[in-house]
Amino acid sequence: GAVVSQHPSWVICKSGTSVKIECRSLDFQATTMFWYRQFPKQSLMLMATSNEGSKATYEQGVEKDKFLINHASLTLSTLTVTSAHPEDSSFYICSALKREGITGELFFGEGSRLTVL
């Protein structure tokens, strides 16, 4: 099946620093990618929809200035957590949409665990 890779898989940073997480579709082009946040033992919370070549669409309640999303190419979307604080510690997951005709299938990255000290 299609492969989506996230990097880094684990990152620890100091409070106030910024962290960038990359999401790559390795064997298909993805005009649309999604970023989720997952708290322990909870479901996925959609943060934003990343569209190649245009601004991301953020879900209600997600701070766009804090969670910067850039989808500069058809195979790469990045999420930058700016001025991270301990409450931003979470598991961040991306997915890439592989279109198949009028339908599509989502492929997920392995997730990135962020710990802010």
Added chain:
Amino acid sequence: GNSVTQMEGPVTLSEEAFLTINCTYTATGYPSLFWYVQYPGEGLQLLLKATKADDKGSNKGFEATYRKETTSFHLEKGSVQVSDSAVYFCALSRGGNQFYFGTGTSLTVIP
């Protein structure tokens, strides 16, 4: 609107027991339906899918049938293994661009 409701967990079963995780959906038209599995510390993986009514998705011994009359897509496996311990998410998609996920059901299989 579109939404997915799945049974709350956690579910704990003995090895070789029968598994059912219920999933019902609300959607206009004819959505595609999916089950994703998340193993501890990992991202989600597609387990199976069905794109039209009466389709049966199957993979790794898991099955789910798209039932339009009951708007359901229940996940079943006849004999679970310890390695099936994971969180299972039901999801639907309309038009391949928007995906809606259930809250996830945690399954623990004990030897």
